[in-house]
Amino acid sequence: MLYEQIAMNKRRTGYVMAGFAALVVVLGAALGDLFAGSWLAGCFWAAIVTAIYMGLMIANSTNVVMDLNHAQEIHSVDQAPQLWHLIEDMAMVGQVPMPRVFIIDDPSPNAFATGNRPEKSVVAVTTGLLERLNREELEGVIGHEISHVRNYDIRLQTIALALSAAISFLVNLASNLMWFGAGRRDDDDDNSAGGILQLVVSILLIFLAPLAASIAQMALSRNREYLADASSVELTRNPQGLIMALRKIDDSEPMQAADPSSAAMYIGDPFKHQHKIGDLFATHPPIAKRIERLEKM
């Protein structure tokens, strides 16, 4: 059951990433066709823009994220012995290097992990998490975060963010070009039905791409949450701890110190948005559904 869930989640992530990449290329093709008269050139430039965005984001994500979320690094075991020991345990059993440890001064219990490689990973927890959760529950949460590190979820999140940034850049470019009337050469014999259809499809694509990008990004982060829950249980061998922790995180007030752009990284939605089940734009699956899956293990 556990391993099936992990395999299924990995497969789904593959589909979403493939769809995402296809979207960037198709959008590039539509743009190229519309403005430069060559869809191949469009694909080429879209790929270049995406690569640049990805490089920029991977280069300087960690410290920016920590500052945005008001996290303070702790350097020794004495500053938070229980937390430090639990992170040590989970890193050992998950076979990843010991991450750097950060604490966020916020009474609402929550936690997240970041870093592009397991060697450079970071785990951050709120003071509320340390105060309200017992050792068993805390262990479930730390297991979840170490699983994000182990599954390369953080890198995946960065790549998804770069892809959607590239898409919105391309779409902005397109709408500016349209505004200034730099349309496709109109002296050609383009008045055929095929030409018009092609034009309509291109324009539709440009408008729908940002929407598709954010849906794909959210779907990706929801799947990764389920996967990290399952992997946490693989590490701790104790679904009950994580179930109780998720209940406590769900039943608490919204966070003050969290940054909206990092909301998807937290174990529970830090702003407690009310989403209907199956909502396409939710960053997190409903807690009830996560608990239900954990109870099946």
Add this chain to the structure above:
Amino acid sequence: MEELTNTENKIAYSRQLYNSTVASLNMKVQSFPANLVAKVHHFQQEAYLEVPEEEKTTPKVNFDDLNGDK
């Protein structure tokens, strides 16, 4: 108390890690195509680390005795 809990957890998790590593080794040695390589190089299945029942019980620790010495 934290020190004791930590030590006990470290032992338990080390055992868990050892056993899950043994499990994946045993699976690999038996399944195609790795089993062919394993046969050529004489990789064997390993035994799990078992703990006798009497050692699994939580040891009772009493700090009261120590207070007198201090």
